[in-house]
Amino acid sequence: MHHFSYKNGILHAEDVSLEEIAKKVGTPFYCYSTATLERHYTVFKQVFDGIDTLICYAMKANSNQAVLKTLANLGSGADVVSEGELRRALLAGIPPEKIVFSGVGKTSFELKAALDAGILCINVESEPELHNLSRIASEMGKEAHVSFRINPDVDAKTHDKIATGKSENKFGIPLKDAERVYAEAARLPGVKPTGIDMHIGSQITDLQPFDNAFSRLGALIRSLREQGHAIDHVDLGGGLGIPYKHDNLPPPDPQNYAKVVRHHVESLDCRVIFEPGRLIAGNAGILVGEVIYVKQGEAKTFIIGNVGMNDLIRPTLYEAHHDVLCIEEKKSDAEWITADLVGPVCETGDYIAQDRSMPLMKSGDLFAVLSAGAYGAVQSNTYNTRPLVAEVIVKNNVYEIIRPHMSVDCIINIDNIPKWL
Ligand SMILES: *Cc1c(COP(=O)(O)O)cnc(C)c1O
Numbered sequence: 001m002h003h004f005s006y007k008n009g010i011l012h013a014e015d016v017s018l019e020e021i022a023k024k025v026g027t028p029f030y031c032y033s034t035a036t037l038e039r040h041y042t043v044f045k046q047v048f049d050g051i052d053t054l055i056c057y058a059m060k061a062n063s064n065q066a067v068l069k070t071l072a073n074l075g076s077g078a079d080v081v082s083e084g085e086l087r088r089a090l091l092a093g094i095p096p097e098k099i100v101f102s103g104v105g106k107t108s109f110e111l112k113a114a115l116d117a118g119i120l121c122i123n124v125e126s127e128p129e130l131h132n133l134s135r136i137a138s139e140m141g142k143e144a145h146v147s148f149r150i151n152p153d154v155d156a157k158t159h160d161k162i163a164t165g166k167s168e169n170k171f172g173i174p175l176k177d178a179e180r181v182y183a184e185a186a187r188l189p190g191v192k193p194t195g196i197d198m199h200i201g202s203q204i205t206d207l208q209p210f211d212n213a214f215s216r217l218g219a220l221i222r223s224l225r226e227q228g229h230a231i232d233h234v235d236l237g238g239g240l241g242i243p244y245k246h247d248n249l250p251p252p253d254p255q256n257y258a259k260v261v262r263h264h265v266e267s268l269d270c271r272v273i274f275e276p277g278r279l280i281a282g283n284a285g286i287l288v289g290e291v292i293y294v295k296q297g298e299a300k301t302f303i304i305g306n307v308g309m310n311d312l313i314r315p316t317l318y319e320a321h322h323d324v325l326c327i328e329e330k331k332s333d334a335e336w337i338t339a340d341l342v343g344p345v346c347e348t349g350d351y352i353a354q355d356r357s358m359p360l361m362k363s364g365d366l367f368a369v370l371s372a373g374a375y376g377a378v379q380s381n382t383y384n385t386r387p388l389v390a391e392v393i394v395k396n397n398v399y400e401i402i403r404p405h406m407s408v409d410c411i412i413n414i415d416n417i418p419k420w421l
Pocket of ligand 1: 061276
């Protein structure tokens with residue numbers, strides 16, 4: 001569900017014409033819809049009515065402060081994975097007591113920053129990290145509240161690059177080591193285990209892996225409590241998938257996911273934390289580009305646009321599908337072709353869509369790449385000395401630039417030429 005639709009033949013974000021924004025801001029640009037962000041957050045929150053929940057939006061999906069603030073205003077917390085993200089979250093008004101910190105490689109500097117900020121919980125992912133945190137917190141005279149991220153060894157049945165809960169993945173502590181690690185933490189100074197955590201992957205469209213993982217976690221919580229650990233919260237991570245293709249069966253909606261969650265947590269009597277990222281932001285954003293050339297190759301037709309893999313890496317990195325729409329709605333008698341929508345980057349992997357049936361576009365035509373709100377702008381880079389593109393957010397009939405187009409100077413000027421040259 002999202003708020004990008006045609007009005008009078010022009011694609012709009014809520015009540016704002018994307019053609020208008022393109023004229024004023026210039027392409028390419030990411031465009032986010034406030035109503036869609038709010039709806040996704042609210043729907044997810046509501047399906048857990050009656051349970052003590054905290055939603056810690058996984059801000060790595062989209063960390064623009066305007067997005068964060070929109071969610072913070074609804075009561076959202078944040079799941080951060082770096083000191084930089086922690087700072088952004090705090091600046092956007094997310095209170096420290098609603099922030100959890102995930103990641104396999106938190107540095108001493110990052111752990112200190114988390115302790116200084118007084119965040120809700122640090123999700124520890126290894127024994128070396130536990131010992132480092134214990135040392136740092138003791139030196140600071142603080143007690144760190146920790147959860148251990150448990151790797152339940154379940155196959156999330158998603159793309160290999162976004163599966164995180166299998167035994168061969170780098171994430172979390174193996175289930176079989178969990179009791180020993182909790183016992184170790186209880187002995188160490190400066191750390192207090194208060195919760196338990198998991199996150200088995202992203203774009204998960206089958207509820208069975210969640211069901212399996214939650215049941216393993218539930219059993220572990222029961223034995224940890226028997227061993228005297230006061231587990232007051234369980235963090236079930238994120239990972240619920242979203243529809244990327246308009247003609248596909250939708251993935252399990254939050255209602256069905258909530259049924260699975262309730263089945264496992266209702267008897268646990270503890271607070272439940274969620275870390276959804278993609279579910280909140282994915283379909284709340286699009287990437288708008290412009291056709292540069294239409295090139296008739298020997299074997300294929302190439303629509304060459306001004307958005308490349310540096311702007312949106314998901315198609316080539318995850319073999320991801322993104323629907324593409326023309327900003328000007330095509331008439332029913334428009335000519336349709338099968339073509340590749342590619343960018344200008346000098347890489348064969350630089351494509352947005354391959355062998356896609358789409359209306360024939362011409363130079364100057366505007367198009368929208370849908371479902372680009374999560375893991376889009378945040379993964380963009382300046383490869384080929386291509387500046388980061390602008391980001392815009394719409395609310396009803398107004399919009400604002402929330403990150404301007406970066407200038408080429410900005411990229412070039414950070415180079416330093418050594419004195420000997
Ligand atoms: C990436 C990530 C998430 C969010 O995953 P989504 O699929 O975007 O919901 C949540 N928790 C952790 C620890 C993550 O690394």
